[in-house]
Every structure is written in structure tokens, then in C-alpha cells.
Amino acid sequence: MIEKKWDFNKKKTVRDYAWQLGMLVLLCLQVLLVLYYGGKKAGFHEDEYYSYYSSNRTAGLYEPDREWLDKDTYRNEFVVLEGEGFNYSLVATVQSWDVHPPFFYFLLHTACSLFPGIFSKWLGIGVNLFAYAVNFFLLAWLTYMVTDRNKILTFLVSAAHGFNAVIISGVLFIRMYEWLTLFVLLLACLHVRAMITEHSMRKGDLSFHKFLLPLMFVNYLGFLTQYYYIIFLFFMAAGFCLWLLWRDKNLWNCFRYGLSCAVSIGMAVISYPASLAHIFRGYRGTGAAAEFLDGANTADRFRFFGSLMDEYVFDGHFLLLLALIFVMTIVLFIRKKKNSEVKTFVIEGDYKTYFLLLFAVFGYFFTVSKTALLLYETSNRYELPVYGICMLLTIAAVYTLSGRIFRALFINERLRRAGIAFLFFLFLAQDVHELVTGKVLFLYEEDRDRVEYAKENAHAPVVILYNAATPYHVWWCSDELLEYDGAYFMSEDNQEEITDRIVCGSHKLIVYAADGDTKEESLALILRSNPELEGYRMVGQKSLWSVYEFE
Template identity: 30%
Template sequence: MGTKTKFSRHHILMIAMILLSTVITLFLSTQKINYHLDELLTYSLSNGTDYINIKPGETYELYGKHQESFLTPSGETRFNYQNVWKNQAEDVHPPFYYTIFHTISSFMPGEFTKYIGISINIFFNALIILLLYKFSMLITNSRKAAYLTSLFWAVNPGIMSDMMFIRMYIMTMFFCLLISYVHVKFMKDVTPSNSRFFLSLFLVSLGGALTHYYFIVFTFFVCALFVFYLLYKKQIKHLLMYVGTYILTILAVLGIFPSVYDHIFGGESRGQESMENLMNMGDYLGSIQGFWRIISNTLFGGVLLIAVFAIGILLIMISLRKRKIVKTDHDRQSVLDRPSIWNIVYLLTTCSLYFLLIAKIAVYSAERYMQPIYPIIILTFTALLYHAIQYFSKRAPVFIVSAALVLISINGYVNTTNFEYLRLQSEEAIELAEKYSDKDSIVIFDRVWKIPASYVELSNYKTVTFYDKSKLNPLYQNTDYDEFVLYVHGEAAPIVKDIVNKLPQIISYKKLSSYAYTDVYYLQ
């Protein structure tokens, strides 16, 4: 009966954590007012046969509906996975996430909603919460430490911010955590028959590689260190099977999505840009500092350096103390045994190598490139913190660690996490578009791919007319509006003055806002 009670309490606690995380996510989703350009790319690459197709000089009524036709599937394009494959082959990402996204969208043709992407994030976030518990139990054998690890993730402000980003990064985090778990579990529980390990290795690696290419980068370090482990243990048979499994995985990935090779190594792809960054001896130290600051502010309330220093001091004190004392039944106990310490070293080493490489090759200094290692960072940080506190305070480690994690999270919510994916910085631009919703608008663009970034704002106007920035004569010849709202990509002031000079009905103008590649003016 006691076992059943513990079993049910455990499941209630895990469900409660998932529900808490989901409630926070849904609350934040109500505050999400706009979309990052890459989020709109998620919709178009999953569901559209084109990114956007506008004709310069043509006036569009109900522009929002026009653009949504490129963001949602229609009756003819529902469950069209061949189109998903084609879109991704022409883009720079593998297709697994987009396949899931398109499948959900296909059940709601013509429906554009943020909750399609957020629901995928919620699902994989729940899996991460469950897996973090199992992983923490594997390396600490402490339910309390495992619960704290999952809870810290479930309510972490940085993770909740990332849940608002409608891209494949939460899914990528799950696969990076899972491939790490598969390797560490083998190290802890190696048995003569390991068919389950190699099958898991194949399936997880296949799924992760088809989700994001940075999974491949992370897995490279996981595998490289694991090869050294097998060599050290002289497990040559396992090593040969391990290498053979990854050869099969590579062949399977290439067979399912042949464009992988070109995306990583060829053409003018992101892979090529990353290779160029690798060879560039620019401000590498500055990049490292920038990404460290991102992780600290996002996950740890800006105090990561202080926390790491404090944990380091405590661990050194523990090591020195253990050398001096004689082992008795009254010695202080630890949640980490020697193999577990080496497992944590293994995880931290893979994260560190990934961090150092990504800081060198990342196309942009953006948080998303570090997100794949976020679960491992949370896992190892909480395990080491709990270990250090428990050694010095056997009676109250849960309370002390909980208090520390609560303070970190509160500071993150209040001070350091910017929740950029809510797009709150676009609030003024949207309010102005709503204020002038009875007006006509003109968009002067320099790149077609920038146009959807103003999708929410442009959806408010009575009409929208587009003109190519390099070909403005049709605008001067055809525009007869007495007043209109003007959107200009890039430098706008000379164009606005030129319009005032060439359109006699326009005598004045004022700047309204700047957002998403665009300056906005009202002309009358």
C-alpha cells in the first residue's frame, strides 16, 4: 500500500509541475502580440507553396487574409508533405518539426493561430520535465534533487520566454537532453545485451538530426567523448557497434532528407556562413562573454558567475574535508557517488565544447543557438548545488536549494529575462496601425522577405499597396490619395521628402514609429 501511495504521489507531483508550466505558458501566450520574422517563416515553410507573392503597384484589400494564404494550408495543400520537403530543401533547416507543424495545421485549414506552435512547445516541454526527473534520478539517486531539477525548469523565466518562440528549439532541447540521457544511462547500467541502447541511439539521433543541425554539433561532442570512454573501458565490441550505428544513422538521414549535405557544407547556406565564422579570428572573447551573459540573464537571473563560483568553493571545501576525515557511519552523505561525478563532468564537458564552438561559428549572437544545451545546464547546475548544500546541511538542503532557485527565478522574471518573443516592443506600432485603420497604406520595400515582418500592422489598414524601392515611378504616377500611411524599408527620410515634392496633394508628414526593418510615416 505504501508503494502505491508513493507511486501515486510521484505522478501527482509530476503532473502538477507540467500543469504549472503549461498554465504559465498559456498566460504568457495571451501577452504575445506579434511575431518574429522567423516565426512567420515557420508557418510559411510548413504550410505555404510560397513565402509571399505580392505584385508591385497592386492594391490589396483585406491584406491580412492575403498573407494568411501563404501561412496556412488550404483544402488543396492539406497534408502535403512533399511541399514541406521542398520548402525545407530550399531553406536551411531539416523537416521534422515542420512536418509536425504542418500536420496540426492541416486539421485547421485557413486558421492562423499562435497556439499551433505553442502547443508543440507545450508537448515537448512536458517531455523535458519528465526526462529531467529521470535523468536527475539517474545521476543523483535523489528524488528531492530530481523534483527540484524538474520544477526549476518548469517555472524558469528563460524557458517560459523560449516557449513563446514558435520555432523548433524546444523540440531540439528535448532531443539533446534525450541523446545525453541515452549515453549516460549506458555508462551507468551497461549490460551484456545492449540492443535497446543501440536502437535508442539510432532513433534519437535520427529524430534530432532531422529537427535541427545544431543537434548534430552537440551530438558530435557527446559521441567523441563517449568513444574515448569505450576505448578507456576497452569495450571494442561496443565501440564497433557504436560506430556502425552512427554510420546507419548518417545514411538514414541522407536517405530521408538528402539536402542535409548541401545545407551544412555547400552553397551559400548557413553552414557555409558558419564555416567562414570558424576561420575568422574576430572578437572571439567578446562572443564568449556575450553568450555567457545571455545564458546567465536568461536562466539564472544574471547571477550565474556568482553561483558557479560559490558552488566551486563549496565543492573544493567538500574535497578537502573528505581527505581529512576517516569514514564512519556518521560521515556526511552525498547524493553524488564517484561515477555520478564523472557523468556530470562528461555532461559539462560536452556543453562547454558546444558553447565554445557555437560562440565561434554562430551566424548571429542570438540566444537560440545556445538553447540546445539549456536542459543539461539546468540538470548539472541543480545536481551540483544540491550536492554541495546537502553535504554541509543534511537537515535542510531542500529548503536552502529551493530558496536559492526561487530567488534566481524571481530575479529573472523581474529584472533579467526580456521575454523578447512576446514582441512587446511592437505594441506602439500596432496601436498606431489600429488608430489609422480607416486609412490606405503604401509599403516601399527593398526585400520581399522583410514584408511579412509587418503582417500584424498591415492587417489593420483599409488597403495596402506595395512598391519596389528601386522602381518608384509608378508610385508617383498612380498615387492619388489625399492622405495615407507610408511604410519604408531602410532609409526613409529622402523618399518621404521626394514623395511630398512629387505628389501635389501631399503637403505635410510626420513620423509615427519604427519597427521591424520599417519606418512608418503619416502623409497628408
């Protein structure tokens, strides 16, 4: 019986302690690598600004017309002010106006409350880095269980995962997806542990305090982190219930399990009622439903997200790895006809857990590919929670199949170990290639020069020409605007003569102009309003903005 193999009280050997030390060293190296890339991060994605704003809002961002705003006015919207920390009710209220649940914003608000008045990328990265470290242990635990305590394979999966460029990118992207990954992995660990041990599962009985209660806790926080958690839970629950029925032929287990899931999600909805509006009436909820029901987009969307995983997770080798798995499986089947002792299954350990993970991951990947936003490489964020499990399943299949082929072909132990070493080198080489070719996302290193320019001109008068159709795009330049003493806001739709004495009398102006139909007219209006200015030149561009220097 599998249950008898899993003796958690077994005395550890020197080799066990050496392996645990190696895993800790591996984690430390990966954390150092994340910190290195965190230091290289020079700018922010527009959604990252919103993370800070949703967590720390003071009076609310607004865009006046023909008025000055000093630096503190808009800086206060991104930081926690003295005496206003740990205000979680305000965070929940602000977030209810958007389309996401509040748990991640509670965490970011907590970090910012510990350092009032400070706006720093490191606060957001620190929150995600904690989840990243937990995810390291969760993925290692999941691999260890699925592969029947294969330490070499656990180390290989942990190394390939933690050094991967897109996994590092998830830590640097100051949003909720690293934490969604945590709850997805924790959910997977709970179910796999229940299937392979007697600690959480007995035939005919589901342990409440060892399985159902932790499951409810994970469901509650997972739902309040990102609504995509429901997708993974749905497919995990469906696969698990099918296994329960196959194992016990007892509907009572499925009923108790389903009731526990329903109660935990219901409690999350009760504690955050805005979630129902977000899912069923919000623009993202209704848009996602429309995309899911549109059968015409299925192939293109699946191809889009599949190519992202291929390029950013497997460095363009995913189809090659699948082909290798297929060929090795065929070879083993042929060998099995000649030798009945040859094993053909593709993974170490309990095959039921392998197929449960495969079913849940494919269901999540497909559903998210049908509903998520198509945002080029930044769309990796939506599939990030299952990338680690995808790597686990793929690496485990290649590892196990190649090992069994070595044995079936009577290759000696030394050659088998050499093959394992080559496999380790192969997957790490993919990670290194991705890192050196610049596949770590969300760094925005091109923003460094623009921020330096803003620092050098911190005391110069600044004019913000915003597009009245999209005024909120102003805050996409916040890292630069926070360096200036203040800025004069102007709508590009307003072509009346400028009367402000500073704008009309300065020998130098820095102008941020949004792309719009009247941008050129607005630039000419500024030049015409100030006789001290002779002309202007472009000194930078960012997304939908151009920066000009008037002298």
C-alpha cells in the same frame, strides 16, 4: 553493483505517489505560466514569419512595384488553404531552398492543416508547448537517474528549469529549438540509462533493441530537426566510447555503436539530400565553418554566449555558484584529511554519468559559441538545448556539496532540511526575479499598439515603400499588413511620378517606409502626387520601418 539498485518493478509507496502528484502539479503550473506569457506575445520575430511561410507556402512571397496586393494574396502564404493540408512534400521542397532540415516545419504544417485558413501564434506555441511538456519529463528522468533517484533534487531542478524566463522564451519562439532540446535530452537520457542499468547495457554487449535502435531513431529525427544536433551527438558519442573502452576494453562495442550512429545519420541524409548542401555549401554552413576556424574570435564569442547563460539562466549568479562549488569542494577535502569517511565528490549517484554530461554539454556549448550567429539576447536559442542540463549539473553540485558539508560539520537533520529549503528558495528566487524584470523574450509587446492601429485603419489605403536592396523586409510587418484590406507596393528606387488613382486621390494614406537612402524623396513624391494631402506625421516605428499618416 549499481545495476541491482535500479529495480524498475519495485512496488511504489504512498510517498512515491505523492512525489509523482507533486511533479504533475508542478508541470501544470509551469504550463499555465507559459500560456500566460503566450497571451502577452503580441508580435513576431522575422524568423517566426518564415516558420509559417516555409510550412504553408502557396504561391510565394514577392514584392511588386507600383501594384496593389490584397490581404488574401499575402495571407495565403502563411496559412494552409482548404484542401491543401498535409502536403509534406511541398514543405520539404520549400525548406530545401533554405538552410534548415524539415522536421519542425512538418509539425507546424500539421498543426496549421488542422486549422485551415487560420494564422495564429497559438498554433506555433502549441507545437512547442507539446515539446516543452515532454522536456519536463525528460529532464526529470535525467536528473532522477544521474542523482541516483533523488526525488528532492529532481523536483528542485524541474522547478528551477520550468519557471526560468529563458526556458519559457524557447516555447514562445516559434522555431525548431524547443524540439532540438527534446532530442538532445532524449539522447542524454538514453546514454545515462545505458551506463547505470543492465536493461540497455551488458558488459561486452550492447543491446540492439533497448539501446541502439532507440538511439538510431533519436539520431534520425534529431538531425532532421536542427543540424546542431550533430554537435551534441559527436561529444556524447566520444565520451560514451571512451567509457566503453575503459569498461570493456573491447573495440567491438565502439564499432557497433559508431556504425549505428553512422547508419541513422546516413538514413537522414538519404531522406533529405538537401542537408549536405546546407551544411557544406549553404551560406550558414560555410559561414559557421569560417567562424569555427577563426581562432581570433574564440575568447569574444565564448564570453558572449557565457554572459548570455549567466544573465538569462542563472540571473547573473553563475560565477558565484561556481565559486561556491569550488570553496565547498576545498572545505570537504580539508575535512577528508581529518576524517576519511567524509565524501568529496560533487554529485549524488554515478560520477561517470556526471562527467559524460559535463563533457557533452561543454563541447556543444563551446562549438556552438564558435559558429552561431551573434544576435544579442535572441542568440540564447542556439544554446537553449543544453541549458536544462547546465542547470541540472550546477544545482546538483551545490545541493550535494552543501548537504555533505552539513553532515561533515555535524549539523543536525533539522538544520540540513532548512538548508535544502533555502537552496530551493534561492533558485526559485532567481527565476522570479528574471520574470519580474522582463527577461522573457520574443513577446514583442510593443507591437500591440501598431496592430491595433492597423485594425482601426483596416479600410484606409496603404502604401508600402520598400528598400529595393532588401525587399523581403516587407514581410517583417506581416502582422500589421494582414489587418489591412490591401496595400500598394512601391520600390524606393523608383522615383517616377505616381499615376495610381487611389494613391493620387485619397484624403488619407497610411505609408510604411523602409529605412533607405531615398526614403525622404519617396515620401515627398507621394505628397507631391496627391493634391488632397497637406502633409504627414510619423505614427510608429518598427525595426527598419517607419509608419506615416498622410492627410
